[in-house]
Amino acid sequence: MIKLNRSDYEKILAHAKNEAPVEACGLVAGEISGNDKIIKKVYILTNVDHAEEHFTLDPKEQLMAIKDMRANGLVPLGNWHSHPVSPSRPSDEDKRLAYDSSASYMILSLMDDEPVLNSFHIEGDKAEKEELVIEQD
Amino acid sequence: MTITVAGVKKEVNDGLTVAQLVIDEKVETPQYVTVTINDDFVENSQFEEAVLHDGDSVEFLYFMGGGQ
Numbered sequence: 602m603i604k605l606n607r608s609d610y611e612k613i614l615a616h617a618k619n620e621a622p623v624e625a626c627g628l629v630a631g632e633i634s635g636n637d638k639i640i641k642k643v644y645i646l647t648n649v650d651h652a653e654e655h656f657t658l659d660p661k662e663q664l665m666a667i668k669d670m671r672a673n674g675l676v677p678l679g680n681w682h683s684h685p686v687s688p689s690r691p692s693d694e695d696k697r698l699a700y701d702s703s704a705s706y707m708i709l710s711l712m713d714d715e716p717v718l719n720s721f722h723i724e725g726d727k728a729e730k731e732e733l734v735i736e737q738d
Numbered sequence: 739m740t741i742t743v744a745g746v747k748k749e750v751n752d753g754l755t756v757a758q759l760v761i762d763e764k765v766e767t768p769q770y771v772t773v774t775i776n777d778d779f780v781e782n783s784q785f786e787e788a789v790l791h792d793g794d795s796v797e798f799l800y801f802m803g804g805g806q
Contacts, residue, residue: 657801657803664797692804694804694805694806702766
């Protein structure tokens with residue numbers, strides 16, 4: 602299970618809507634408790650591709666985020682990105698570029714009126730949906 | 739000499755290269771990992787030549803990207 606606070610979800614959603622039709626992206630960090638990942642902080646990063654169908658996290662911002670996580674006693678839990686006009690599921694490219702099998706890959710779809718956020722474990726060409734719980738702060 | 743790898747201090751041999759450190763640290767898919775030394779990015783093509791020095795701080799960053 603992966604847990605996300607409502608306010609952090611709203612932060613991701615607001616940024617993704619603001620960036621659309623360009624894909625938005627970032628990192629999530631927090632704690633691991635047993636089999637659960639608890640997100641304590643969401644990072645908004647620049648999509649250096651500035652593209653509607655691709656994203657690449659800015660490596661310099663990624664480095665700053667990793668240092669911030671360490672300074673705050675948090676561990677990297679994964680990343681998130683938006684699909685402005687496609688479903689909340691990993692594309693073939695998402696799977697091909699998912700090099701860290703320990704990470705959670707969160708995808709926010711804005712294609713319908715109601716946004717959809719899912720989280721996935723990706724290993725090779727297999728993607729498995731993780732149980733995602735959005736909690737009130 | 740002492741270097742810091744991903745926030746953890748380690749004793750390593752003098753003259754250690756980034757390429758050897760990547761092997762020693764068992765980095766997965768190293769071709770998709772970016773390395774920084776003291777916040778300076780090291781190109782993958784320079785891993786063999788990049789020699790670490792006492793007090794250096796090294797980070798491994800996985801490439802993160804995709805597309806819909």
